[in-house]
Amino acid sequence: MTTMTPTELRERLDRIADAHVGDLETTLPVPASGGPPTNRSRLVLVAAAVAILAGSWFLVRTTGDDGEESPAVRIETLSEPQLNLPAWTELPVVDLDELEPWLAELFRERDLDVDLSTLRLVDADGARRFVGLSADHRGTFYGMPTGNAGSFATGGSPGSVMLLNDNLVVRLGFGDPEMRFAEDIGLIPARIDAVLAAGERFETRDGLLNIRVEGDEPIAGLSTTTIDGSFLRHVTTIGEPGSFVRGVVIAGGGVADFDFESAVCLRTPEGLHVAAGHAEGRTYDAFSLGPEGVHAQRIATDPMLYAIATADEVEVVELGGDRVRVEIDGNGVSGEVEIQCVNPPTLEMLVSAMRGER
Amino acid sequence: MTDFEATVREHEGRLHRLTWLLTLSREDAADITQETFARAWRDRESLATHPDPAAWLRRVAVNLCWDRSRHRTVRRRRDPLLATDPTTRLDAADLDLHRAVAALSPRQRQVIVLRYWADLDLRACADEMGVSVGSAKQHLARAHAALAIAPELSEDPT
Numbered sequence: 001m002t003t004m005t006p007t008e009l010r011e012r013l014d015r016i017a018d019a020h021v022g023d024l025e026t027t028l029p030v031p032a033s034g035g036p037p038t039n040r041s042r043l044v045l046v047a048a049a050v051a052i053l054a055g056s057w058f059l060v061r062t063t064g065d066d067g068e069e070s071p072a073v074r075i076e077t078l079s080e081p082q083l084n085l086p087a088w089t090e091l092p093v094v095d096l097d098e099l100e101p102w103l104a105e106l107f108r109e110r111d112l113d114v115d116l117s118t119l120r121l122v123d124a125d126g127a128r129r130f131v132g133l134s135a136d137h138r139g140t141f142y143g144m145p146t147g148n149a150g151s152f153a154t155g156g157s158p159g160s161v162m163l164l165n166d167n168l169v170v171r172l173g174f175g176d177p178e179m180r181f182a183e184d185i186g187l188i189p190a191r192i193d194a195v196l197a198a199g200e201r202f203e204t205r206d207g208l209l210n211i212r213v214e215g216d217e218p219i220a221g222l223s224t225t226t227i228d229g230s231f232l233r234h235v236t237t238i239g240e241p242g243s244f245v246r247g248v249v250i251a252g253g254g255v256a257d258f259d260f261e262s263a264v265c266l267r268t269p270e271g272l273h274v275a276a277g278h279a280e281g282r283t284y285d286a287f288s289l290g291p292e293g294v295h296a297q298r299i300a301t302d303p304m305l306y307a308i309a310t311a312d313e314v315e316v317v318e319l320g321g322d323r324v325r326v327e328i329d330g331n332g333v334s335g336e337v338e339i340q341c342v343n344p345p346t347l348e349m350l351v352s353a354m355r356g357e358r
Numbered sequence: 359m360t361d362f363e364a365t366v367r368e369h370e371g372r373l374h375r376l377t378w379l380l381t382l383s384r385e386d387a388a389d390i391t392q393e394t395f396a397r398a399w400r401d402r403e404s405l406a407t408h409p410d411p412a413a414w415l416r417r418v419a420v421n422l423c424w425d426r427s428r429h430r431t432v433r434r435r436r437d438p439l440l441a442t443d444p445t446t447r448l449d450a451a452d453l454d455l456h457r458a459v460a461a462l463s464p465r466q467r468q469v470i471v472l473r474y475w476a477d478l479d480l481r482a483c484a485d486e487m488g489v490s491v492g493s494a495k496q497h498l499a500r501a502h503a504a505l506a507i508a509p510e511l512s513e514d515p516t
Contacts, residue, residue: 004507006474009455013475016456017375019448021387 365405366395369415376416379471380423382460390426394419413486416476420468420486427464458505466501469494 004012373394378387397418398405408414448456459467465487472483484494501507 006477009474009507010477012452012455013379013459013471014375016448016452016459017378019452021374021378021384 365398365411369412370395372412373415373419376471376476377419377423379459379475380420380464380468381426382467386423386426390419390422394422417486420472421488424464424468424487455505462501462504463497465489465497466504469497470501470505473498 370391374387374391377390378384381387381390394415398415405411405414459470462470468487469483472478472486473480478486480494480498481491484491487494
């Protein structure tokens, strides 16, 4: 590395940071560049989540009279973060200029003290943007920006996470209690029913839910559990092949730390994604998000899966029964390892992933 | 625009870059930036009269980044940002620097970012890191060595 002056180092760090987060600033509250949509615009989708946090927002998309979908519109709020506000509901199709009274009525129904003057409409940048919201068990809600379709919201609170996209809204959480909670805060029951009927909600253990959203690639696996009254959450996301799973884990009450940053995504030519999570210490988890309609499986409990998934080179040496032996090299690990999966089909998918595009 | 909103708008860009430099994670950076402003909102009255709001926000963000790094018990084996991402705007030298900064320990990264990117003197770095000046100096020296910092940079002026 060449030597640098302080000024050069500062400039270079700035460039690096800018390359990584500069584009994200378009997802932070920014003044409208082109002004809000016209009053003739129709709100067709969706989303209202009053994330009561400085700089939070919810997102709506509009369709003009010509039927063309507009860039997303963010509605920002700078209201009191500690208020217990509705995290989520679905907007009916309303004129944009009806939005404020609609929200006022919503808040009034819920006996919520929200200063509507803190809400503003701004244009998003025109890209497909989604908003994910998380709510903790105290009812405090956070809104976080997400990226493109298939990405996942990560929030800063234990509890649950919601994902919005233009076709389907999924709330992920604790299982039945969470579903009741979801109903309480206004998630359309029919949506939940549709998800359940489609077999797309998979509870694998202790409240773990893996959900995929129809019409798109697998999106997210999420698990939550309650241990002695403490909340532990894993949120995993599926990104590009070879990318790491994004995770936010909050552990409390003496629960071991987990770190799903160590998990990775693999992808087969068939489009399968495998998320392999590694929690240091005594617990290991790996989840697969199978093809549509296939039950999400816990696929392995061996930490070597992580090594396999992150190795530069993987060669399947032997495959049989519920085990696979692979030769791996890279990322500080080299040698032959064996992993065991809970069922052969999942093992085959894993092997396929290892042999396929990574 | 409220005073608080003006504060957010004034500082969010730089704070976001700071949190990214300290965490090297887009999600963490966004999360921590938002949490910093949430705390600022809760303390907005005192923040409004604070002589240096940027320092107040920076200290909260640095602490949050540090808290998060302590819970990162497993280091990334591969840089997810480089694996996915938007570094096409960077030249080879910047990519090298990025990798080198990513390889620093959280404390070393903290002190390098605070000392050179935030342009704080060593005592201020130590204050914001919550460590002694001697400790900060030690972290800085190790970071210098790891980054192959130029001699003139190694001569900390404080």
